[in-house]
Amino acid sequence: MEKSPFHHHYHHHHLHHAQRLLLRYPLPKFVLLSLLLVVALFFFFHFSPLSSPAPSGDRRSLRSAAWGGSLWEKRVRSSARVKAGRRGASVLVTGAAGFVGSHVAAALKRRGDGVLGLDNFNDYYEPSLKRARQALLERAGVFVVEGDINDGALLRKLFDVVPFTHVLHLAAQAGVRYAMRNPSSYVHSNVAGLVSVLEAAKSASPHPAVVWASSSSVYGLNTKVPFSESDRTDRPASLYAATKKAGEEIAHVYNHIYGLSITGLRFFTVYGPWGRPDMAYFFFTRDILRGKAISIFEGPNHATVARDFTYIDDIVSGCLGALDTAEKSTGTGGKKRGPAQLRVFNLGNTSPVPVSDLVAILEKLLKKKADRKVVKMPRNGDVQFTHANISLAQRELGYHPTTDLQTGLKRFVKWYLDYYSSGGKKSSYSL
Numbered sequence: 285m286e287k288s289p290f291h292h293h294y295h296h297h298h299l300h301h302a303q304r305l306l307l308r309y310p311l312p313k314f315v316l317l318s319l320l321l322v323v324a325l326f327f328f329f330h331f332s333p334l335s336s337p338a339p340s341g342d343r344r345s346l347r348s349a350a351w352g353g354s355l356w357e358k359r360v361r362s363s364a365r366v367k368a369g370r371r372g373a374s375v376l377v378t379g380a381a382g383f384v385g386s387h388v389a390a391a392l393k394r395r396g397d398g399v400l401g402l403d404n405f406n407d408y409y410e411p412s413l414k415r416a417r418q419a420l421l422e423r424a425g426v427f428v429v430e431g432d433i434n435d436g437a438l439l440r441k442l443f444d445v446v447p448f449t450h451v452l453h454l455a456a457q458a459g460v461r462y463a464m465r466n467p468s469s470y471v472h473s474n475v476a477g478l479v480s481v482l483e484a485a486k487s488a489s490p491h492p493a494v495v496w497a498s499s500s501s502v503y504g505l506n507t508k509v510p511f512s513e514s515d516r517t518d519r520p521a522s523l524y525a526a527t528k529k530a531g532e533e534i535a536h537v538y539n540h541i542y543g544l545s546i547t548g549l550r551f552f553t554v555y556g557p558w559g560r561p562d563m564a565y566f567f568f569t570r571d572i573l574r575g576k577a578i579s580i581f582e583g584p585n586h587a588t589v590a591r592d593f594t595y596i597d598d599i600v601s602g603c604l605g606a607l608d609t610a611e612k613s614t615g616t617g618g619k620k621r622g623p624a625q626l627r628v629f630n631l632g633n634t635s636p637v638p639v640s641d642l643v644a645i646l647e648k649l650l651k652k653k654a655d656r657k658v659v660k661m662p663r664n665g666d667v668q669f670t671h672a673n674i675s676l677a678q679r680e681l682g683y684h685p686t687t688d689l690q691t692g693l694k695r696f697v698k699w700y701l702d703y704y705s706s707g708g709k710k711s712s713y714s715l
């Protein structure tokens with residue numbers, strides 16, 4: 285609606301009237317003072333680290349945690365300290381209470397590196413499992429700070445307290461099919477969160493080298509197998525895959541502008557003890573034991589759906605290889621000093637297994653028949669098969685996966701029975 289000249293005039297007139305009133309009757313002193321107090325209180329609560337800002341759009345991350353203080357800083361420092369007499373790395377591991385994060389954090393600590401964990405403990409899957417992993421890490425001397433990667437103030441603080449040599453960025457919204465139900469959580473964690481981590485890394489002095497988790501899903505609808513790093517990745521089949529692909533482009537930008545050394549790892553369906561309950565091998569196990577039907581997807585014309593399942597210990601060795609071969613970032617404090625390393629690697633197993641074979645192995649290990657329902661693969665993000673060419677990682681990272689699905693699932697089932705027989709609280713299995 286257009287404003288009439290009359291309308292404008294009316295407003296103008298009122299403003300003058302108010303100003304005149306204010307001049308004639310100044311506000312009493314106590315009103316002014318209480319106004320000031322309200323403003324001061326607002327600023328205090330809004331910007332105080334005690335109420336870390338709620339990240340937008342994701343209700344699951346709204347819980348805030350207190351951080352800061354000299355005791356807290358002491359814990360951070362001591363967790364990130366390299367073992368005496370060793371020339372190791374000091375690594376910030378995001379997603380440290382997650383499946384891959386907890387395993388790599390434990391492995392780094394075992395060999396004497398300094399490790400600090402960060403995790404927001406969201407409830408995408410049972411937080412008690414994340415707490416159990418955290419408890420194991422704490423026992424091993426790894427402090428996991430509770431906070432969100434989108435909390436820039438927290439990240440700045442961590443880099444202020446510790447001059448991390450590396451960031452292993454594994455915090456993400458995982459899962460291919462869930463992206464249709466909660467799309468914004470993928471943008472929040474995998475795009476905004478990644479940018480937040482890279483911003484913190486490029487503002488730190490010196491810049492750390494960054495290794496982060498991309499995904500086999502970036503190969504999308506490709507049909508040429510095995511998948512090589514040089515293959516096209518512009519046909520994602522899920523929003524999850526699209527956010528991981530976006531991450532790879534974002535990595536290019538930060539490498540180009542700031543000289544950050546960045547390595548992306550395309551994980552292929554990682555499984556094993558302490559795994560993720562949202563993944564098929566995990567909930568198939570649960571459902572078989574409970575006598576609940578499981579859906580086994582098949583492609584058009586009854587084509588098999590297969591995955592290049594990769595065992596967690598092999599992935600851990602790939603992550604360590606990536607960290608150990610990562611060159612230093614060239615810049616410092618946001619300034620580039622020269623070109624820096626930018627890499628991407630497949631971390632797979634190179635032997636795809638049909639989902640129906642996965643179920644057969646589980647049936648044998650659990651000594652129980654599954655109630656199988658074969659269903660057409662819904663068009664909700666899944667691709668028909670994955671198969672990694674790992675020659676690049678073999679050559680550059682010394683990556684040699686050694687665990688076949690049978691062996692890996694045996695260890696998973698052992699852990700599963702042990703963990704859930706204790707009511708899902710503890711397990712004699714270490715990370």
Ligand SMILES: O=C(O)[C@H]1O[C@H](OP(=O)(O)OP(=O)(O)OC[C@H]2O[C@@H](n3ccc(=O)[nH]c3=O)[C@H](O)[C@@H]2O)[C@H](O)[C@@H](O)[C@@H]1O
Pocket residue numbers: 458459460498499500501550551552553554562563564565578579580581582589590591639661666667668
């Ligand atoms: O490789 C990766 O990068 C991705 O691997 C997995 O994704 P996905 O391979 O789909 O793993 P699952 O969800 O465990 O599915 C495994 C297989 O079981 C099939 N499936 C899944 C669910 C189901 O009910 N029935 C079924 O047959 C899927 O189609 C798939 O072939 C992870 O969940 C992703 O987070 C990860 O990024």
